[in-house]
Amino acid sequence: MTNTIRAEVVTIGDEILFGQITDTNTQWISTELTNIGIRTVRKSSVGDQAEAILAILHEAHQRADVIILTGGLGPTKDDITKKTLCDYFGVGLVRNEEALALVTGFFEKRGRPMTDLNRGQADLPANAVYIQNDWGTAPGMWFEHDRGDDRGRVYVSLPGVPFEMKNLMTHRILPRLQAYFQTPVIKHKIIRTVGIGESFLAERIADWEDSLPPHIRLAYLPSFGQVKLRLTATGQDSAQLDRELAALVDEVMPLIQQNVFGFDDDELESVVGRLLKSKNQTLSIAESCTGGFVSAQITKVPGSSAYFWGSVVSYSNAIKSSQLGVKPETLAQYGAVSEETIRQMAEGVRKTLGTDVGIATSGIAGPDGGTPDKPVGTIWIACATAQRTVTRLLKLGQYRDQNIQLTSTYLLNLLREELVNQ
Amino acid sequence: MTNTIRAEVVTIGDEILFGQITDTNTQWISTELTNIGIRTVRKSSVGDQAEAILAILHEAHQRADVIILTGGLGPTKDDITKKTLCDYFGVGLVRNEEALALVTGFFEKRGRPMTDLNRGQADLPANAVYIQNDWGTAPGMWFEHDRGDDRGRVYVSLPGVPFEMKNLMTHRILPRLQAYFQTPVIKHKIIRTVGIGESFLAERIADWEDSLPPHIRLAYLPSFGQVKLRLTATGQDSAQLDRELAALVDEVMPLIQQNVFGFDDDELESVVGRLLKSKNQTLSIAESCTGGFVSAQITKVPGSSAYFWGSVVSYSNAIKSSQLGVKPETLAQYGAVSEETIRQMAEGVRKTLGTDVGIATSGIAGPDGGTPDKPVGTIWIACATAQRTVTRLLKLGQYRDQNIQLTSTYLLNLLREELVNQ
Numbered sequence: 001m002t003n004t005i006r007a008e009v010v011t012i013g014d015e016i017l018f019g020q021i022t023d024t025n026t027q028w029i030s031t032e033l034t035n036i037g038i039r040t041v042r043k044s045s046v047g048d049q050a051e052a053i054l055a056i057l058h059e060a061h062q063r064a065d066v067i068i069l070t071g072g073l074g075p076t077k078d079d080i081t082k083k084t085l086c087d088y089f090g091v092g093l094v095r096n097e098e099a100l101a102l103v104t105g106f107f108e109k110r111g112r113p114m115t116d117l118n119r120g121q122a123d124l125p126a127n128a129v130y131i132q133n134d135w136g137t138a139p140g141m142w143f144e145h146d147r148g149d150d151r152g153r154v155y156v157s158l159p160g161v162p163f164e165m166k167n168l169m170t171h172r173i174l175p176r177l178q179a180y181f182q183t184p185v186i187k188h189k190i191i192r193t194v195g196i197g198e199s200f201l202a203e204r205i206a207d208w209e210d211s212l213p214p215h216i217r218l219a220y221l222p223s224f225g226q227v228k229l230r231l232t233a234t235g236q237d238s239a240q241l242d243r244e245l246a247a248l249v250d251e252v253m254p255l256i257q258q259n260v261f262g263f264d265d266d267e268l269e270s271v272v273g274r275l276l277k278s279k280n281q282t283l284s285i286a287e288s289c290t291g292g293f294v295s296a297q298i299t300k301v302p303g304s305s306a307y308f309w310g311s312v313v314s315y316s317n318a319i320k321s322s323q324l325g326v327k328p329e330t331l332a333q334y335g336a337v338s339e340e341t342i343r344q345m346a347e348g349v350r351k352t353l354g355t356d357v358g359i360a361t362s363g364i365a366g367p368d369g370g371t372p373d374k375p376v377g378t379i380w381i382a383c384a385t386a387q388r389t390v391t392r393l394l395k396l397g398q399y400r401d402q403n404i405q406l407t408s409t410y411l412l413n414l415l416r417e418e419l420v421n422q
Numbered sequence: 423m424t425n426t427i428r429a430e431v432v433t434i435g436d437e438i439l440f441g442q443i444t445d446t447n448t449q450w451i452s453t454e455l456t457n458i459g460i461r462t463v464r465k466s467s468v469g470d471q472a473e474a475i476l477a478i479l480h481e482a483h484q485r486a487d488v489i490i491l492t493g494g495l496g497p498t499k500d501d502i503t504k505k506t507l508c509d510y511f512g513v514g515l516v517r518n519e520e521a522l523a524l525v526t527g528f529f530e531k532r533g534r535p536m537t538d539l540n541r542g543q544a545d546l547p548a549n550a551v552y553i554q555n556d557w558g559t560a561p562g563m564w565f566e567h568d569r570g571d572d573r574g575r576v577y578v579s580l581p582g583v584p585f586e587m588k589n590l591m592t593h594r595i596l597p598r599l600q601a602y603f604q605t606p607v608i609k610h611k612i613i614r615t616v617g618i619g620e621s622f623l624a625e626r627i628a629d630w631e632d633s634l635p636p637h638i639r640l641a642y643l644p645s646f647g648q649v650k651l652r653l654t655a656t657g658q659d660s661a662q663l664d665r666e667l668a669a670l671v672d673e674v675m676p677l678i679q680q681n682v683f684g685f686d687d688d689e690l691e692s693v694v695g696r697l698l699k700s701k702n703q704t705l706s707i708a709e710s711c712t713g714g715f716v717s718a719q720i721t722k723v724p725g726s727s728a729y730f731w732g733s734v735v736s737y738s739n740a741i742k743s744s745q746l747g748v749k750p751e752t753l754a755q756y757g758a759v760s761e762e763t764i765r766q767m768a769e770g771v772r773k774t775l776g777t778d779v780g781i782a783t784s785g786i787a788g789p790d791g792g793t794p795d796k797p798v799g800t801i802w803i804a805c806a807t808a809q810r811t812v813t814r815l816l817k818l819g820q821y822r823d824q825n826i827q828l829t830s831t832y833l834l835n836l837l838r839e840e841l842v843n844q
Contacts, residue, residue, distance in 0.1 A: 031441030291721025299713025
């Protein structure tokens with residue numbers, strides 16, 4: 001099939017419609033559909049009313065080839081998706097023995113009593129293909145339906161619990177959609193950069209970008225101090241696409257090498273973790289204006305205790321001196337936000353906690369505390385190793401949250417550079 | 423007007439449709455609409471194509487009284503919302519002098535050159551009411567439109583940048599909607615609880631909940647270790663509703679006093695901050711399994727340097743001894759995850775950093791490191807003051823992120839209780 005396959009993603013539930021819970025499902029689903037070459041043309045949310053659900057089914061049939069519904073499959077009475085699907089397709093509910101066995105097993109395993117409501121979860125519209133849900137009690141459903149016009153449509157109904165929905169999509173629905181629609185092979189490669197703005201990056205790789213063949217597209221995805229370059233290749237031959245993407249990465253890398261910290265799912269904190277591990281080095285952190293945020297990023301990574309020994313969060317100047325050995329006369333002469341202080345903080349934490357590397361932050365995160373000399377956003381970072389100590393001055397903005405987050409990103413990147421260049 | 427006012431919230435933009443960015447606007451908007459008594463009946467996302475935007479306008483007109491559009495108002499060519507609104511309403515674009523002055527001022531202030539594209543941002547459909555945007559260059563627009571059927575509709579078009587959209591909604595659009603539709607007065611009161619599950623809470627206040635008058639509704643809003651109780655009162659007299667809500671809070675408080683940490687926008691970290699400040703006490707933190715997360719929560723609060731002096735993140739046992747004074751024989755005999763160790767950590771950080779209060783965490787956040795005796799999720803917390811040291815054992819789950827977040831919540835709550843009971 002060479003035409004574009006169009007999708008509509010529909011969430012069902014009053015709690016989403018009224019803003020009581022955050023809908024993360026639709027973004028995830030449309031990203032996954034994009035990844036297999038299916039184009040989302042509309043996203044919709046409707047409430048738990050039969051007429052609202054019927055209306056969206058009729059509308060979606062007009063504009064989409066595949067309609068993905070999430071939500072409205074719980075055992076309680078206000079969840080009426082299944083009954084409404086029966087009305088829409090003109091069929092009745094039929095108990096599915098496979099589904100019943102799964103629900104029964106689920107309750108037996110947990111030693112919990114089962115009610116008629118629970119048993120009802122095994123009732124499916126007669127035309128449904130049963131899609132086994134190994135992660136919960138509500139089954140997935142797949143329908144192929146022709147309303148008398150020239151072509152059939154695929155309807156997929158999934159539970160709204162994100163964990164169950166994602167597993168069902170990944171393991172059961174996406175492969176089935178690829179097979180049914182014979183979608184092209186889509187391959188992605190993400191290059192992760194840090195410390196260079198989107199427009200500068202675009203300028204630097206303009207010639208390379210212009211040379212991309214039509215079946216390979218490039219997207220810039222910016223976030224706090226980082227830009228992801230995502231290459232998307234469309235074709236028929238998976239191995240061939242992989243080779244093309246690898247060649248393009250090889251071509252562009254010399255232009256941006258110094259700003260690339262990883263690929264695909266890499267995060268800065270896991271990349272520096274791998275570097276420390278491979279070099280058999282240990283890390284300590286002295287944090288002032290970031291208040292523990294950098295340490296929390298480092299320890300988000302499972303297994304970080306292999307290379308991270310500890311931190312001192314020195315919000316008060318007294319602790320900068322007593323715990324990190326910053327000289328009181330340095331603080332008096334240059335202040336806590338100064339190159340002299342940050343150097344002593346990084347070297348001090350490295351020495352006091354006895355690690356190979358010490359990194360540090362000190363600055364004015366805001367909203368208060370700025371002066372004409374050192375406005376809010378003035379932040380020093382440093383990295384001390386056995387070889388040398390490097391310091392950097394950041395001039396950030398006025399928002400506390402953003403300043404903390406950006407400082408963390410730039411400090412982890414400084415650490416990465418020092419480890420790579422050792 | 424006594425009928426329900428129905429709203430459709432529409433986001434415009436390929437980047438949302440394809441899942442490249444997270445849409446936080448629609449949830450925020452529908453929550454705010456609910457708060458003024460307007461019922462969202464549909465949420466939709468469409469791409470940056472004229473035909474898709476025209477289609478949703480025609481559809482939304484059928485089912486809603488007010489249609490809120492966000493996105494598609496930037497200066498670049500792919501943002502075509504304004505042109506499409508002209509087609510829909512059958513009018514032309516007219517330059518708005520007020521809007522032009524604002525855009526011009528914006529560029530002058532920043533010393534940046536202005537292009538025709540920027541000037542074009544001041545062009546509005548002829549039937550638009552200009553809504554001044556003090557937070558960016560794209561103006562807001564308000565339309566009252568009758569398509570020849572029995573009643574007019576309100577269309578609102580806002581920029582998609584969340585910061586600009588929220589300010590425009592809060593200060594300009596919501597008051598205007600309330601006046602136009604003469605919506606009833608809606609008042610909210612939120613009671614914030616911690617350390618009690620939703621079902622236990624519901625049981626404890628069942629009689630009180632049953633006694634609520636029909637014009638006051640209760641919602642349970644749970645998140646990591648906390649449950650918000652939200653009372654929503656609907657009526658005509660603002661002062662009267664405030665009095666009724668205050669009386670209901672007075673009634674329920676004796677039943678849940680020990681679990682209530684605040685009201686409305688209060689967060690645990692700001693509540694303990696206020697308590698420390700009012701008691702003129704200082705805080706230090708010793709973190710093991712939370713790795714800096716608790717300190718980062720405390721320092722999220724602007725002005726926290728008034729009471730927070732610092733932390734020691736002691737991931738390694740060596741640092742627990744060298745920096746916090748935990749006895750090596752305690753670590754050898756009981757291990758790092760034990761009541762004996764957590765007590766010495768809290769007392770040690772309090773003494774070493776010289777603060778009035780010291781709090782501490784030590785446990786197994788996972789996914790690795792569990793033993794049959796101490797499975798993943800086994801976590802000790804403690805709070806040491808001049809009067810006494812209190813320890814608590816938490817038995818949490820298997821997910822690292824959740825364990826860190828829940829430990830932080832329970833530790834801040836323990837600190838709160840100790841400060842309140844002093």
